[in-house]
Amino acid sequence: MSAGQRPGPTAHPGHVAIIMDGNGRWAQMRGLPRQEGHRRGLEALRSAVRNAGELGVRILTLYSFSTENWRRPATEVSFLLGLLKRFVEKDLSELHAAGVRVRIIGGRDDLTPDIRRLVEHAETVTRDNTRMTLVIAFNYGARDEIVRATRKLARDAAAGRIDAATIDEATLASRLDTADLPDPELVIRTSGETRISNFLLWQAAYAEFVFTPVLWPDFNRAAFEEALAEYGRRERRFGALSEPIDRAAGAA
Numbered sequence: 001m002s003a004g005q006r007p008g009p010t011a012h013p014g015h016v017a018i019i020m021d022g023n024g025r026w027a028q029m030r031g032l033p034r035q036e037g038h039r040r041g042l043e044a045l046r047s048a049v050r051n052a053g054e055l056g057v058r059i060l061t062l063y064s065f066s067t068e069n070w071r072r073p074a075t076e077v078s079f080l081l082g083l084l085k086r087f088v089e090k091d092l093s094e095l096h097a098a099g100v101r102v103r104i105i106g107g108r109d110d111l112t113p114d115i116r117r118l119v120e121h122a123e124t125v126t127r128d129n130t131r132m133t134l135v136i137a138f139n140y141g142a143r144d145e146i147v148r149a150t151r152k153l154a155r156d157a158a159a160g161r162i163d164a165a166t167i168d169e170a171t172l173a174s175r176l177d178t179a180d181l182p183d184p185e186l187v188i189r190t191s192g193e194t195r196i197s198n199f200l201l202w203q204a205a206y207a208e209f210v211f212t213p214v215l216w217p218d219f220n221r222a223a224f225e226e227a228l229a230e231y232g233r234r235e236r237r238f239g240a241l242s243e244p245i246d247r248a249a250g251a252a
């Protein structure tokens, strides 16, 4: 349990992370090409950002392309890369005007220079916005993120910048892509799959998980509200005992 996390009644989640799944099945069920599913998925992404803002979610992290997704057919990969480009190019000014800070997490080295420039541009333009933070996980894999963080630590130790014996959870967390972000309280996965699929393995250590059968292109306001309501029914204890027993034992 990190500082500030206390057992007790659940509040509204400040940081929600979503594994957006089911675009392909959504398209298949309608006899449409998979690409149409992704296109509709981008529409659902846009409305999820709007809904998050309206529902008081301050940070929304969306898993849009995993390190494993490179194994998909080349046409699908380039379509998804194109969607990211289109999203940043078309939506950046609107997001900026709405006070949204955009962050991209994931490995940058595998990205083409034009996408890397676009991503850096989006982050630079919006970095002082405070209304809401939108985190796009792109070319993201939690194991890859932890490996990259470990390399940074090893380099710092080798250069004498840190003492290896003093490395603790906070030191490692400060080298992750999410260094400046609080952990998500809620992780949602759509499409009925119940796996974490290499998403925020470190950060979701104490998160609540909500799995919904809704396919991502159909994830609308009502589905978002239902996931938040499900979260509200959970009791988060962070490994401690529930409140009445704590009190009986004389805990603060």
Ligand code: FPP
Residues within 6 Å of the ligand: 020, 021, 022, 023, 024, 025, 026, 038, 039, 041, 042, 045, 063, 064, 065, 069, 080, 081, 083, 084, 087, 191, 216
């Ligand atoms: C999972 O559906 C979805 C993805 C791998 C990509 C998510 C992409 C979007 C929501 C579009 C917006 C994209 C960007 C890059 C901003 P799936 O294809 O695995 O669905 P299936 O499991 O039904 O086949």
